[in-house]
Amino acid sequence: MARIEIPRFEFVARFARNRGALVGAVLIFLVALTAVLAPVLFPTDPLRIVGAPELWPGEDPDFPLGTDSLGRDILSMIVHGARATLLIGLCASAVATLIGVTIGAIAGYFGGWVDEIVMRTAELFQTIPNLIFVLTIVVILGSTLANIVIAIGIVSWTSIARMTRAEFLALRDREFVQACRAMGMGNGGIILGEILPNALPPVIVLSSLVVAGAILFESAVSFLGLGDPNVASWGRLVGDGRQLIRSSWYICAIPGVAIMVTVLCLNLIGDGLNDALNPKLRDR
């Protein structure tokens, strides 16, 4: 398999030199770790009432982030909510990447009318207001985790498809691809075995940004009360706290900060990966 090599060490070094990206990566790692370890850190059901209602953060050392209107531990809910939020974000991004790469690869490789149809379809999906589309899908098909993930994937694939297409357009006439064609390799083999591995790096960078977007989507859906009722993601916690902003606005504020920090870190990582892939752009 022909590969256009990016020296791996140099890539990592360039990424690590970007302080923001490094901080983002470390923080995301910590968030993911707490998400994985949630059942160990807080073995009790986060939705159980454990204390007095509306305790402010710091008021009771047992509940460092306070309690909500029912007396549930906010820290525990945040830690458990991280599982839901990250999981949905990753899955939705995976769905979007799968759809986007498949469609983009076909469009870029075959070109012509196939490409034309695909690009028009992408335009169509950019025309329908994305969140309205998601809400419509979710409300018609039902508020389950799977439906939400698929709905977010369906509205998020266009940017990945465009990028994959551009990469394929640039790579499909390169010498090593032509050599494969001359050797009688089939289209499927060339797409999957030769072009795709070379086209992937920028696409992966983009999908890290799609994760951030998916998390924002999911939080909006949950905030509006249309999330999976069995899952307490961060967006839902913000929505739940909404009624009490006059007395206890921290109930709303804390999960929002969690969303913001996570999205911020993902964006920083995306920027860092981007700079590491295109060092020329950065040196300007």
Add this chain to the structure above:
Amino acid sequence: MAAVAAGSRGRAALRLLRRRLIQAVPLMLGVVVINFCLIQLAPGSFLDLMTAENQVSDPATIELLRKTYGLDDPVWLQLVKYIWALMQFDFGFSYRQNMPVIQAISVHLPATLLLMVSSITLALAVGVAAGVVASVKVRTVWDSLVSIAAMFFFAAPSFWLGIMLIVLFSVKLGWLPVGGMATIGGVGGGVAGVLDILHHLILPTLALGLFYAAIYARVMRSSMLEVAQLDFVRTARAKGLSRNRVTVSHVLRNALLPVVTILGVQMGTVLAGSVVIESVFSWPGIGSLLFDSVSSRNYPVVLGIMVLGSLVVIAANIAVDLVYMWLDPRIEIR
């Protein structure tokens, strides 16, 4: 001479308009087909969907609906009839509001458009200004401040930002109203009424607009830096123009082009975002209608909003294209 040139530009704009309108037809058709597919995918029959939650039990009404939507026809014919109905702006009837869907939506549309326009205006003004400052003062404290602010607003969920703005400006400081579009009880019409609406508009505009301001600031900054490297900027300096003069009259306009492109791509997102913000601020736009329809499973309204929303996006895109053309004379219409 100038008139001749202006005339040719005007004709070019008309050509662009015509082409975009023709392109909009298949796009709208696609939206409708997707809509129809969603209906077909839904559990239960089309009729159930159309009457669900509205407690339509009157057999005569059900029979009428059955006839209108031709539910005994094959699927493709249903699609054709559906398209035909939409072409006549017949989106069905909403029993909840007891009026045709199109009417229910058009009552709410102006409020949403107002919020969209004001948010985009804010986003452009703040974003472009911040981007210009950051690029002119590149690698200074100002640049860092803009970058940091942009990063935060780019990551903050808009609904959460809205709630936090309410906490600060309404609950704590008492400066601005918590929600709604006008003071209950009214302040009278005329100038006072307009000011009252503007007063209510500030927070939702900030909540929705700052996210886009963050994007535009980032794009504008890198675009300004890129354009500043181009040859014609050096030419302008060689004419004896000062740095500021060159920035304003040569760099700025060229640097705006990518911002305008992104603005066009994001129209749908802005409309969708306003739906969430409307829910936070009880803003009486299509967002609140959508939310109400979603929770009452009032599908005709939901689907109608999707179609009309797409129509708004297409119209806004055409407007953005015209602006782009006005900014960049190189755009030639084939």
Add this chain to the structure above:
Amino acid sequence: MTLPLEVTDLSTTLFTRRGEMKAVDGLSLAVDAGETVALVGESGCGKSLSALSIMRLLPDPPARIVGGAVALNGRDLVTLPEEVMLAIRGKEIGMIFQDPMSSLNPVTTVEKQIAEVLMAHGELGRGQARARVHELLELVGMPDAARRLDAYPHQLSGGMCQRVMIAMAIACSPSVLIADEPTTALDVTVQAQVLALLKRLQADAGMAMIFITHDLGVVAETADRVVVMYAGRKVEEASVDALFETPLHPYTVGLIGATPVPGAARADRLADIPGMVPPLNALPQGCAFAPRCARVMERCRHERPALTRPAPDRLVACFAVEQG
């Protein structure tokens, strides 16, 4: 009598992360009214940076003038504050750049771009500017000038764009004109027209002109005197006839040998000189040309030759020439 332009010992250094690089190193040259001095060398020799140093248009950072003087009509530009420089650029000294298409603002009309110079220097108000721009376009031989006023650069050919650039540069009748490879990006026939135009304008106004090029065929047609640059330094200076008759510096010899017959396709690489211009951060210790020189001696590798005067009105920096 003061000359229109007298550059003495001008040095410009690039301060980069990879260290300091001397892009222009002790350059001296003088141009008389009505005279054309060609600045010649391969790309990367510091010709353009010399011109930008004179204009004080260097991208700072990384480039900065670290020494020397640029006397324009007796006034040193290097020490002038930026506000005063603004009044000089475009007014007393004009400049034409290499790629006319990209050197014009793509979203502004020709008229506005030319009128801008006139108005910046208070020559004319908005009202009279249009008529003057029309005159200028006629002066630079723009075909169908009246119709081009409201044209945008992308609607013009490369040659027409370069005429617009020239109109801009001469709009305020400067005493010095710097032309940085003004014909490189143009077709051969258009090249000849633009050269003829520049010569005519120069003769009419008595402008001093610095003509930067790597094309010795163009030098022979345009210049009175030639300054050959290599790696930021002047290596030879002579009248154009003397230079072509008896080139002294081995680099000049190579350049002339590499110049194809006028009219033939231009060679981009110098066949007679092996190798490339060394990068500025890796200049050899002695003569910068030594690694590529056919007449290199041991001394050249660790000692840098100074400019000597083998004949009146002639300068060369080479040990081999000194030895004869």
